[in-house]
Amino acid sequence: MTATRRLLFEQDAIAARVAELGAEIARDYAGKTPMLLGVLNAAAVFLADLTRAIPIPAEFDLIAVTKYNDREGIRFEKDTTHSIEGRHIVIVEDTIDTGMTLQYIVKTLKARNPASLAVCTLLDRPGSRIADIDIAYRGFEIPDVYVVGYGLDYQGRFRELPALYAHGDWPAK
Amino acid sequence: MATSRIRFAHPSEEDLAKLLDFYRIGWEYEPRCFPITWGAHGDPVEFFTPDFYLPEYDLYIEVTVVKPKLQTRKNRKVRLLQQSHPGVRIKLLKRHDVERLCERLAVA
Numbered sequence: 001m002t003a004t005r006r007l008l009f010e011q012d013a014i015a016a017r018v019a020e021l022g023a024e025i026a027r028d029y030a031g032k033t034p035m036l037l038g039v040l041n042a043a044a045v046f047l048a049d050l051t052r053a054i055p056i057p058a059e060f061d062l063i064a065v066t067k068y069n070d071r072e073g074i075r076f077e078k079d080t081t082h083s084i085e086g087r088h089i090v091i092v093e094d095t096i097d098t099g100m101t102l103q104y105i106v107k108t109l110k111a112r113n114p115a116s117l118a119v120c121t122l123l124d125r126p127g128s129r130i131a132d133i134d135i136a137y138r139g140f141e142i143p144d145v146y147v148v149g150y151g152l153d154y155q156g157r158f159r160e161l162p163a164l165y166a167h168g169d170w171p172a173k
Numbered sequence: 174m175a176t177s178r179i180r181f182a183h184p185s186e187e188d189l190a191k192l193l194d195f196y197r198i199g200w201e202y203e204p205r206c207f208p209i210t211w212g213a214h215g216d217p218v219e220f221f222t223p224d225f226y227l228p229e230y231d232l233y234i235e236v237t238v239v240k241p242k243l244q245t246r247k248n249r250k251v252r253l254l255q256q257s258h259p260g261v262r263i264k265l266l267k268r269h270d271v272e273r274l275c276e277r278l279a280v281a
Contacts, residue, residue, distance in 0.1 A: 130264065131196075
């Protein structure tokens with residue numbers, strides 16, 4: 001069966017919004033060297049574009065957390081390469097919905113004494129929020145749809161699509 | 174809280190408990206019963222017990238049913254709770270939302 005896809009945000013719209021976010025981050029971190037911390041895998045494409053849209057010196061690193069079906073509960077599957085103590089950290093996420101993944105990441109990273117910690121997300125699905133999280137930089141707000149493209153996948157597929165799509169007939173039931 | 178020791182009213186509540194456990198978010202199941210209406214003599218006559226309490230977020234969660242009639246009844250209780258206990262934060266989650274959330278996390 002072929003799943004249907006509905007265009008949510010075109011490539012140009014994404015590029016324009018990423019440029020705006022980059023400018024905002026550059027303004028807020030003028031005189032500092034922020035470290036962008038991308039959450040693998042889905043945020044990788046966004047992180048790559050965002051890093052290049054920030055016209056001030058910035059570094060980036062990558063983390064990954066275990067998937068929901070891991071019996072031991074959430075934990076870092078891949079940790080930061082460098083210490084974040086005393087650094088200005090911007091967590092870069094692809095999507096924030098319940099906020100539960102992010103609350104774990106924020107809690108874990110805060111314990112490592114960064115100079116500051118902010119959150120940047122490409123997509124925000126506030127209707128699903130359970131854990132309240134301050135989001136400093138938000139790309140687009142989306143309804144309750146499953147999104148693919150621009151790094152976001154469905155069972156490992158569709159990450160390569162340059163735009164963002166609502167996948168299948170979600171929510172269908 | 175150990176999910177296995179709780180007798181949940183509906184499987185979707187157990188699903189939510191498992192989600193919270195996975196994300197290491199502390200929760201309590203039906204820890205408090207709120208009076209929401211009072212009789213002529215000031216005695217409480219109607220109560221509401223939200224399904225979950227998340228101490229870290231000072232947030233109650235009520236998992237609702239999909240049937241419109243029952244949902245209307247639940248919405249009324251939530252509204253009365255908010256009126257009589259304005260400091261209490263509560264979020265309504267439809268059972269279907271919980272199921273879809275689990276499904277979305279499973280395929281991502």
